[in-house]
Amino acid sequence: MSHTIIELQHVSKRYGDTVVLKDINIEIEQGKFYTLLGPSGSGKTTILRAIAGFLEVSEGDVLFDGQRINDVPANERKVNTVFQDYALFPHMNVFENVAYGLRIQKKPKKAVAQRVESALKMVRLEGYGDREISELSGGQQQRVAIARAIVLEPAVLLLDEPLSALDAKLRKDMQYELRELQQRLGITFLFVTHDQEEALALSDEIFVMNDGEVQQSGTPVDIYDEPINHFVADFIGESNIVAGHMIADYQVEFNGKTFECADAGMRPNEPVEVVLRPEDLDITSTDAGKVQVKVDTQLFRGDYYEIVAYDRLNNEWLIHSTNPAVDGDTVGLTFDAEDIHVMRLNESEEDFDARLESYEGE
């Protein structure tokens, strides 16, 4: 149904000897909300710049609507950007900043005023049109930057950490606003964040980046439930990662015991990593537990207690529980077979998908 609007094919970027992007392959379908998620310096901004036209890629092609646009200048590309550093024009007031693109398009005066007003309203800055940029707080500037890009209603909007300077409440509000706007106008969003909660809440699809590579792509649920490797499991949500061995299909050994699990398709006795999410762990009596741990510390997090405990091999266990535990107590932990997620070491995303297909398809 929906067609691919932007595609990166084997895109690499080097500055001298430093490789910043390594063979990036990304497909972006029209009208969806995509997120680039990754730690600082992982190459997120660089990908946006390649799409917006501010840097020449060292290798590979950037396609827009199937056309190669590597050599199309930035001002002719049908994408707009909310810059990480806002880049608001300091010699213009808020209104003039937001009106800039419309003025360039020579839109009639009345339409400009109207559209600027409604864009400012969307970012909760009604009546700020006459302010100078220097008279705004950081969060207000950031919202002007959003307004300046969305007012043009581009086919694709690139947003580089557009909510990073906002307080928690405003940030939530703006998340809803952006999602609503994206769906109402059918704009394709490529959103950059290093906030995994934000990524999980907003996206249709997430690209998890590290070290200039896309580690995994997929829906928020896929990525959360079935992280492909240690990095993704660790970066998305909180997790307990323990070393183990795959005994046979649906049987994994860790912590000196064998457990049933939902994973298969690996070599017998293959060394693996096992992921258990803290919220999937339940505290019971020592006898009933599958793993015995000693409670070390706990923090009250509002809607749950975050408990840190250690097993007899001195592995750390993170548990989210609605009830507090007693420091120093030894308790048992239970979990279901489906809660266990097994990761092979160094498995590529393609192999991972193929393996999943092989046994889930049965």
Next chain:
Amino acid sequence: MKKNGTSMAFYVPYGLWLALFVIAPVILIIYQSFFDINGHLTLANYQTYFSSGTYILMTFNSVWYAFLITVVTLLISYPTAYLLHYTKHKQLWLLLIILPTWINLLLKAYAFIGIFSQNGGINTFLGMLGIAPKQFLFTDFSFIFVASYIEIPFMILPIFNGIEELNESFVNASRDLGAKWWQTFTKVIWPLTISGVKSGVQAVFIPSLSLFMLTRLIGGNRVITLGTAIEEHFLVTMNWGMGSTIGVVLIVAMVIIMFLTGERKKRGRRA
């Protein structure tokens, strides 16, 4: 108290310099301008100045030539500074541009006399091409050419600094919003580098108002500016009063230019 006293002490050298070489001379010039050649207190100098066609024409000439010199330097300097910003070894290139300012003005003027004269470099070259020798020296062209040559570094430097300070992301933002190069230039680059241009204009226009050695050596005294007139009055006719009056006019002109090109306070929010 003691701390305050020491910090005040730092201002003493500068304060003395300011008092002796800036404030005192200005007061002296203004004072002198009210005396005629015989030492009588009078307003006649100003009367002469404003009623005489010669002086008005001279003033106009000075402003006009200073204006031309400024425009020529600006037209050459802005693109140069802009390109310089994007060149690889810009500090080296900048050094080459600044280098000529280390050479004495008179030396450069004499060098140009050699280049422009009847049997100088340019005419020799034209002769090889079979073109008859032309008069370059003592023309308006040569005057403006040499004056611009001398002033260009003083224009390039502040503009270059202004462009260096310009954040590249403003240019990117403009292009991202669909602006072509020329639109980006007029709407973003130029307004954000205008303060550098203003400093450059100040640094070129004001000294150009009172150029006088060049008017003689290169312009052959065909161009008579206020600078020439002041020199004549102080050294030849010994009419210090009249010379000072012209000096006062020059100072006023400078203040006006400073005011026009200075940083004006940012206009407040419109209600």
